[in-house]
Amino acid sequence: MPAKKKYLTQSPLVRLLKITAGFFGGYAVSVSLHLLLARFFNPADVLITAYFSCIILWAVLLLLAFLVDKVWKIWLIYALLTVAFCIPLFS
Amino acid sequence: MNLRRHNVYFHTHTISGIFIAAVLYVMFFAGSFAFFKDEIAAWQNDASGKHRPYASTVVFNAMLDSLDGVHNLHGRDLSFTMQPNSFRAYVGIQPSKDTVNNDKAAEQHFFNYDFHKGETGTYASSYDLGEFLYRLHFLAPLNEVPIRIGYPFGYVVAGLVSFLFLFALLTGLLLHWDKIVSNFYTFRPWSKWKTIWTDAHTALGVIGFPYQFMFAVTGVMLIIGSVLVVPFSKALYGGDEAAVYRDLELPYYLTPPSEFFSKPLASKPDIDHFVQRTRALWPHTFITSISISNYGDENMHILMTGEPATRWRFAGQGIVCYRVSDGTIIRHKPAGQAATYLDKVKSLVYRLHFGDYGGYPLKVVYFILGLLGCVVIITGILIWLVARDKKNVPRHKRVFNFWAANVFVAACLTLFPVTAFSFIAVKVNGGGGMDFIYRTYFWSWLLLAAFYVLRRNLRQTNKETLLLGSFLSLLVPVANGIYSGNWLWVAYQHGETDILLVDVLWLCLAVVGFMAFLRIKPMAAPRPVARAAPRGST
Numbered sequence: 001m002p003a004k005k006k007y008l009t010q011s012p013l014v015r016l017l018k019i020t021a022g023f024f025g026g027y028a029v030s031v032s033l034h035l036l037l038a039r040f041f042n043p044a045d046v047l048i049t050a051y052f053s054c055i056i057l058w059a060v061l062l063l064l065a066f067l068v069d070k071v072w073k074i075w076l077i078y079a080l081l082t083v084a085f086c087i088p089l090f091s
Numbered sequence: 092m093n094l095r096r097h098n099v100y101f102h103t104h105t106i107s108g109i110f111i112a113a114v115l116y117v118m119f120f121a122g123s124f125a126f127f128k129d130e131i132a133a134w135q136n137d138a139s140g141k142h143r144p145y146a147s148t149v150v151f152n153a154m155l156d157s158l159d160g161v162h163n164l165h166g167r168d169l170s171f172t173m174q175p176n177s178f179r180a181y182v183g184i185q186p187s188k189d190t191v192n193n194d195k196a197a198e199q200h201f202f203n204y205d206f207h208k209g210e211t212g213t214y215a216s217s218y219d220l221g222e223f224l225y226r227l228h229f230l231a232p233l234n235e236v237p238i239r240i241g242y243p244f245g246y247v248v249a250g251l252v253s254f255l256f257l258f259a260l261l262t263g264l265l266l267h268w269d270k271i272v273s274n275f276y277t278f279r280p281w282s283k284w285k286t287i288w289t290d291a292h293t294a295l296g297v298i299g300f301p302y303q304f305m306f307a308v309t310g311v312m313l314i315i316g317s318v319l320v321v322p323f324s325k326a327l328y329g330g331d332e333a334a335v336y337r338d339l340e341l342p343y344y345l346t347p348p349s350e351f352f353s354k355p356l357a358s359k360p361d362i363d364h365f366v367q368r369t370r371a372l373w374p375h376t377f378i379t380s381i382s383i384s385n386y387g388d389e390n391m392h393i394l395m396t397g398e399p400a401t402r403w404r405f406a407g408q409g410i411v412c413y414r415v416s417d418g419t420i421i422r423h424k425p426a427g428q429a430a431t432y433l434d435k436v437k438s439l440v441y442r443l444h445f446g447d448y449g450g451y452p453l454k455v456v457y458f459i460l461g462l463l464g465c466v467v468i469i470t471g472i473l474i475w476l477v478a479r480d481k482k483n484v485p486r487h488k489r490v491f492n493f494w495a496a497n498v499f500v501a502a503c504l505t506l507f508p509v510t511a512f513s514f515i516a517v518k519v520n521g522g523g524g525m526d527f528i529y530r531t532y533f534w535s536w537l538l539l540a541a542f543y544v545l546r547r548n549l550r551q552t553n554k555e556t557l558l559l560g561s562f563l564s565l566l567v568p569v570a571n572g573i574y575s576g577n578w579l580w581v582a583y584q585h586g587e588t589d590i591l592l593v594d595v596l597w598l599c600l601a602v603v604g605f606m607a608f609l610r611i612k613p614m615a616a617p618r619p620v621a622r623a624a625p626r627g628s629t
Contacts, residue, residue, distance in 0.1 A: 002105065002478055007098035031322050043327050044338040048436040050319055051312040059257045063265075066099050089326055 014071050022065030025078030030058040032085035039088055097266065104262035109475050109495075111252045111259070114230070116468045116503040118249065122228035122306075123461030124221075124510065126446050126454045127596070129177050130589040131221030135517050137575040138207065139587035140177055148178050149206045151362040151381075158184070163195045166351060169383040171204075172343065175398075175447070178207035179217070188351035188385065218525035220517055223532065224510070229314050232529070242317065250315030257307035264300060267293060285477040292470040295463050302460045303467075309444040340396075340408060340433065342380035347392030347412050348421075354389040360415050362393065369395050369411055373426040375403040391415040399427035401448040406430040406438035451592060458596070465503070472499050473549075493547075501543035501552055502536075507560035507604075509536045511567055511597065518570040554611055561604030568594035 009015045034054050038046040061078070068074045124131065133139050151171075158164060166189030172181040182204050187196035203217040204210070226232065233245030240247060267274055275297050278290045296303075312319070324332045336344040362383070369378060376397040385391045397409040409426025413419070430438075442448045446457040476496040480489060509532060516531045517523040523531070543552040571594055572578035579598075582591040 003098040003102035004094075007095045008102050027318070031319065034319075035322065035326050038323065038327055043323065044340075045432050045436075047319060047323050047335070048339060048433050048440070051316070051436070051440050052308055054319055055254070055257065055308050055311050059254065059261055062258055063103065063261055066103055067096060 009066075017071045018065050018074070021071065021074045021078060022062035025075065025082070026058050026061030026065065028082040029061055029078050029085070030054050032082045032089075033057070036085045036088055100262045100266040104259055104266055105475060107255045107259040107262070108471050111255045112468050112472050113499040113502055114248065114252045115256055116465055116499075117506065118228050118230070118252065118310075119461055119464040119468065120228075120503075120506050120510075121224045123458050123465075125225040125228045126457050126461070127593060128221035128225045129175065130592050131224070132177065132219045133587075133589045134571065134593040135219045135221070135522070137571075137577055137590070138178075139582075139585070139590050141587050141589055149173075149366075151366060154204065154206070154209070155360075155362060162198060162200060163187070163193050164386040165189055165193050165355075166196070166353075166388055167193075167386050168346070168349065169386060170343070171381040173377070173379055173381075175377065175379075178205055180204050180206065181214075189353060189388075215525040218528060219523070220513060220528060223513075223525075223528045229310075232533075242315075246314050250311055250318070253307055253310040253314065257304070257311065260300065260304050260307055263296060267297065271297060285474060288470040288473045288477065292467055292474055295470075296467050299460055299463050299467060302457075303464055305443050306464075309440050312440060313444060339437070340410065342382075342396040342408075345380075345394055345396060345410060346382050347384040347394040348390065349384045350390055351385050352389040356387055356389060356391060356416060360387060360391060365393050365413050365415075365418075366395070368413075369397065369409075372411060372423075373397050373399070373409050375400040376409055376426040379408075389416055392421070394422075397426045401442070402450075403427060404430070405442065405448060406435040408434055408437075451588070469500065469503060472496055472503075497547055497549065498544055500549050501540045501546075504552055504556040505536060505539040505543060507600075508556055508563050509539060511560055511563035511600075514567045514597065515563060515570045518574040521574065554608065557604050557608045557611075561601045561608060564597045564601035564604060567597035 009018060031054060034046055034050040065074045065078075068077075129140070155164065162184055164184070164187075166187035168185040170181075170183040170185075172183075174180060180203070182200075182202055184198075184200040186199050187193040190196045201214070203212045203214055205212065205217070230245035230249040231243075233248060234243040236244050238244045264271075274290075274293045278294055279286050280290075282290075320332055320335050324330055324335045328334045328338075333344055362381075366378065366381070370376075376399050378395055378397045380396045382394045383391065384394075392412055392414055394410070394412040399407050399409070404427035407427040407430035408424075410422060410424040411420060412422040414421055446454050473496070476492055479492045484492075512535055513528065513532045517528065520527060539556075543556070546552065568579055571590070572581075577587070577590060579591060579594050582588075582594065
């Protein structure tokens, strides 16, 4: 009883876009969020916390990319979040 | 239940799981043994760490004298990384900053030193099965595959597999979330194969979930911490990764002041004196590293780090730095007291992963949970295979599925006999460096796995590896008795619990293995999985 196909992404391109959005986009969002936190708290403390939180968040974001129905939405959301988190780093 | 979500969890769980299954099995299997890395080293070398007082054995002055005679230590930075629960240290000797008076200034050396035997060994010659299984569990041997991607290949694979493992755990949990309580109590061993495997996979997966989740998360960070450290160093430390590690207070990166005055010390430095002072400062603490700068110079410093015994404190790395010329302490953070947030979380990462905070009982529990992880992986592969062994699945797909499962199962299940065989081999051989262990382990693994791949019968693979593994397990304590004279009762009488533990562990594996073998029923054989595939499986 493999998963029912009708609920899964059919197009290989869309599937690839979802995987890359989740893997790379999820990584970018998670890391940039922690870099942002390091602006407000002691960087070493944030980094050691990130040893747990950043990895778990990354895995959750990878999963979210598969759950969202439209792939452009997830690319847009992850890109916007990453940019938003990074702004304070360069200001 | 949201059907779409449920199917997405199902599919992503299946794909990520089957993708990593074989490699993850190796990591779990070798990793379970790696909890006993030090005990296995003691077992192989027949050198128990149990009845030799540490303080009188680890003596630096005599060692440094002899090193000085050979390498001329003047003006060098030295580092000693002590191996926990043993008398061994990795030693690093840096080039001398005194290029005028030191004729060997440019030389650099790294080696292992055994304080008990007073022997120097290269890394490869001091290599033992404990080290091998430890390094195999994060795929270090794969680093020698000539694929250059800017980071050791084996570590990248290990990191990626750990991360996908975390992902598979999350999706697996969500997949079973609605029925998690009822599934927990469901086991139908008299049903058809797929039900048995599904029940075992689910029940053991749920029981082991917290344990496996913790290993996936800490494992990712311990093997590819760079995924975090690199962006942090680029964004906040101007690209200086060493500075990041220094802020994390990793012992190797904590170094004493390094400026070289080029003025010799009045008297010969007495390192043991400083070691004794540190021991007095920090009760119940194991000195993990000693870093010496500018040996024999006016500006010579010694920095030591220590981890408190876990019976006493869970966290709290101690740091102390002495100026040798007048003996003043220029930096001190007491071990075990006033542990910082950093100390606590860092201890969580390391101690949870290494399972070194509760003595042998905890390690044994970890070991069993680790092997249960292996069972979850194997049942996962079998579910994947059986679920696709249907008439409506095209033949070429069924053949491919069978071969994938055949190769995976052969490669995984042969690890048990191969590991037992290697334990016997190092005893018969009277020791074994890196070369010997690599050759023994990997060749026997390749041959045995290839045999079962060609045999194309999963059931036979399972039965025979179980029987062979159990038989070899039984021989492990015997080999120790014959070749080292250290029979179980001898080790027991001498209080060598570390050596005894390894023997007893293998004995238990043998007993459990035989029992499992005997309970494999000559059941009405499972349907042939793919028509082309099995020979004699009916």
